[in-house]
Amino acid sequence: MLCVFLAGAALLRLAIGPAGGDGGGLSLGFASGAILELRLTAVASAALLGAALSLSGLALQGLLRNPLASPFILGVSSGAGFGVTLALALPLALGLPAARFGGEVVGASAGALAAIVLVGWLGGARRGGDPTTLVLTGVVAGAILSAGSMLVEQLVPFGMRGDLLSWMAGRLPELPSRAAMLTLASSVAVGATLLAARARALDVACLSDEEAASSGVDLARLRFELFVVGGLLAAIAVAYAGPIGFIGLIGPHAARRLVGSHHRALVPASAIAGAALLVGADLVRQAIDLGTGRLPVGVVTAIVGGPAFLWLLRRGRWAS
């Protein structure tokens, strides 16, 4: 089912586009040549990013044993946002030449990684720290880093603040570089492999600390691994496209509903679900032409993902 949904969303994404001509609007039908190449790149980019976010969410939900955990709960997006604002604002404040375009990516990567290291250190992830402490540390670190971003924004001239804010909307890059795509693809492959290799331990660890320990699972080590995999995947995803919400939350849940809770099936299913959801969101923004430019994909995922999440909550899956 997930594969059909992913294939369907991908094929529709390949088939829908602006009509051109005098009237504008949309056309339905497969393009060829350069347009097809653009659409294929967009599908691959969205699928990889969706898989990364969903796997990150799966790792963190397992780590925190909390179905509401998502990649951004560890303060990753706030850290990345702080990194971007610093990269853009500091040169201006110091009277240096403005950062080159790549400065945003460097700032986002450094900020996201710094946030993970900070939260991991303060939350005691290395010692397999308490999940509640990790969540609280992530939330507080996120709030501090967001305040830092707002403070730095005051350093730049008013007309340039939009440059900083636009990054926070979450956008799929129009023409991602080959290096960026390769980085994303390899991180998804490595992350999925590591999670799949620990599938049995994850199953047991989700029951209780006592049952995991009696089954011979080294909980501290497992939690550290999940923290590193989940955190790094989130950091790479944020550096690639800015903060895109709900995929990391909804992806694992959608997969869980379809294949059950065994991680051997859940890991690949989550990757496919995340890919399908983000390709679907990209399809929605491709199909909606408000005449004001393309919607940031983060807006679509929030508008569609929010109600979907509430619907899942209403169904009472986690009420027990």
Place this chain on the structure above:
Amino acid sequence: MIGEEYRAELDKPAGKRRAAPVQQMAGLLLTVVLIWLLFGRGATAPAVSRPDAPAPRIASMSPAVTDSLVELGLADHVVGRSGFCTAVDRALPVVGDLRSFDAERLAIAAPDVLFVQPPVAGVDPSLRELCADRGIALVERRLDGMRDLAALVDDVAEVFAERADEALRGRLASAREVLATIEAGVAAAGADGSGGRPRIAIALSADPFLFVGRGNYLDELLVSSGGANAVPRDGWVELPVESILALGVDRIVALGASDEAALSIANVIEVLPWRGAPPAIVGATLPELLTPSLAALRGRARLAELVAGEGGER
């Protein structure tokens, strides 16, 4: 919670669930649509937008550039716009804006030239690559002051080169002349100092209080119109109420795109806790002044009247 869900699941074999009937129906429907898409239509290339637009075909990701092109009588050449470009046909594809672009719509717009205003971090390298690949001349122009507008006029002249007809040459020459007059006025004001000139503050918003600072096109228009900018900082300046009260202005001009906008700014400023009588506060509907474009030159005479204390809505 996840643990209980797992506990219930652990006894079941993995990956053996059957899809629900609704899911099966959705899958079937999707498959039919896909088969129709794959075999019913075949590959089609989207049409180029505005195929009959005269050369050079121009796309603009900047409202200010688009307004300037329209002001120069070149609206027919525009084949792609930003979402904020309201001076051209709304049916034109939105190819991007100051901070993002749409590669597919840019490809179907098929411009010869693309005008962009680069953001702080510069133009996205992938946009540069796309333009190079598709043979689109990329013109990057930040539009902050009159000197930038003069450079834009030169850009347009270069784009049209031999193709510029008499009418366009005349409009370009006229724009250069006005811009040179303004620059001369600014230079003269700088040499004289602000002594004797009315101290004016131009307000653009009341939430937050946003004023025209120094070194931008509106400041230059104000100074060349005989006023002295009362706001002592550069750029677009957000001022707290106490700073507004301490400006020591003779007049505040509230600029808006509509009567309501201009008057609402003026009304808010008027009720600030001024010590004694408030300065003269006027609202002015001058949408052409709100973008750094050649269209702003049209509003110069009206701004000069406001600086001199004539007109304005109260």
